[in-house]
Amino acid sequence: MTEGKTTILVVDDEEHVRKLLQRILEDAGYDVLTAGSGQEALDKLVQSENQEPQLILLDIMMPGLNGFQVLERIRRRFDIPVMMLTAKQEVTTVRDALAIGADDYMRKPFRTTELVARVKAKLRRAGLKQIEK
Numbered sequence: 168m169t170e171g172k173t174t175i176l177v178v179d180d181e182e183h184v185r186k187l188l189q190r191i192l193e194d195a196g197y198d199v200l201t202a203g204s205g206q207e208a209l210d211k212l213v214q215s216e217n218q219e220p221q222l223i224l225l226d227i228m229m230p231g232l233n234g235f236q237v238l239e240r241i242r243r244r245f246d247i248p249v250m251m252l253t254a255k256q257e258v259t260t261v262r263d264a265l266a267i268g269a270d271d272y273m274r275k276p277f278r279t280t281e282l283v284a285r286v287k288a289k290l291r292r293a294g295l296k297q298i299e300k
Contacts, residue, residue, distance in 0.1 A: 205232030
């Protein structure tokens, strides 16, 4: 990770989605960590407590721990903005995600410009200074 850069943790079980998000976010000037499962994401958070990410993009539908379970565990220990990024379209899913602590919810497929704008907005609301590219 680059000192002074904002770090984002991308959690998705689909490798091509992780790589796409990593490229988009790195092109926007962010450092990116990735995790292919909920448990891997939680492990990375615990291991990086001194350099924890400033934002998490979290998928819901993953094997093992799903995004809701991961979000609940994150909220027990960390105060990091979490944006759900998922193919689930149901209004009740959006409601449930926000009710258990998600800061935002974005559906796949997504527009790159909207994703980056929402990331910037979440970081700004969290009071984090960003390095503009």
